[in-house]
Amino acid sequence: MRLLLSSIFCLLSVLSFSQELAVLKYKGGGDWYGNPTALPNLISFCNDNINTKISDNPQNVEVGSPDIFQFPLLHMTGHGNVFFSDDDAGNLHNYLISGGFLHIDDNYGMQPYITEELKKVFPDKEMVELPSNHGIFSIAYNFPNGLPKIHEHDGKRPQAFGLFHEDRLVLLFTYESDLGDGWEDESVHNDPPEVREKALKMGANIVKYAFEH
Numbered sequence: 001m002r003l004l005l006s007s008i009f010c011l012l013s014v015l016s017f018s019q020e021l022a023v024l025k026y027k028g029g030g031d032w033y034g035n036p037t038a039l040p041n042l043i044s045f046c047n048d049n050i051n052t053k054i055s056d057n058p059q060n061v062e063v064g065s066p067d068i069f070q071f072p073l074l075h076m077t078g079h080g081n082v083f084f085s086d087d088d089a090g091n092l093h094n095y096l097i098s099g100g101f102l103h104i105d106d107n108y109g110m111q112p113y114i115t116e117e118l119k120k121v122f123p124d125k126e127m128v129e130l131p132s133n134h135g136i137f138s139i140a141y142n143f144p145n146g147l148p149k150i151h152e153h154d155g156k157r158p159q160a161f162g163l164f165h166e167d168r169l170v171l172l173f174t175y176e177s178d179l180g181d182g183w184e185d186e187s188v189h190n191d192p193p194e195v196r197e198k199a200l201k202m203g204a205n206i207v208k209y210a211f212e213h
Contacts, residue, residue, distance in 0.1 A: 020054060020072070021074075022059045022074055025063070026082050027063075027082075030078035031079055031080065032076065034079065039183070040056060040057070045183075050140050065091070071100070072100060072101060072210055073211070074101070074103070080113070089120035102171045103174070105177075106175045115127070128162060129159055130172075132144065134162075140201070141202070150182040160177075161173040161175065182195055182198065
């Protein structure tokens with residue numbers, strides 16, 4: 001009976017999805033609230049260029065809240081520590097296997113923490129690097145070399161890692177790219193227009209892919 005009720009809840013959650021985005025609020029002390037202008041700018045770009053109709057004001061939702069099931073795409077970022085309780089991990093697991101999508105953008109320093117915490121969400125899965133010919137790199141704008149480099153930190157190449165459930169990409173982790181910095185207001189990082197355009201176009205690819213898969 002519990003399994004049946006859980007399946008019904010997951011189905012209703014998927015049916016309730018709309019074209020909305022939310023920032024994922026997590027515990028651990030990391031700055032989940034980083035890059036405050038990033039997501040509004042990405043939303044504006046998507047609405048203007050890929051025919052989305054996303055609310056201009058993304059919400060903040062906690063990992064353990066049932067509210068995450070209202071959103072087809074959650075965005076997570078930060079520089080430091082991340083912690084998921086067992087309830088957080090279980091809720092996020094159910095969200096992702098129910099049709100949700102999580103984009104995690106490492107704003108620098110997040111990688112070792114999120115890698116460990118994701119083992120609570122999917123104990124039997126590992127993130128794998130996406131090849132440059134994966135559909136997420138060409139669904140709206142073409143990136144033949146894969147994830148673009150937006151900001152330099154350690155001289156490492158940008159990498160896109162994914163978690164899959166039943167052959168569906170449910171989570172994207174962008175590393176050594178810093179897409180969110182490229183989405184922010186121009187005055188924040190003084191990026192040249194071509195760098196911001198690359199970041200926004202890759203972001204639009206992520207949004208379109210999440211909405212359509």
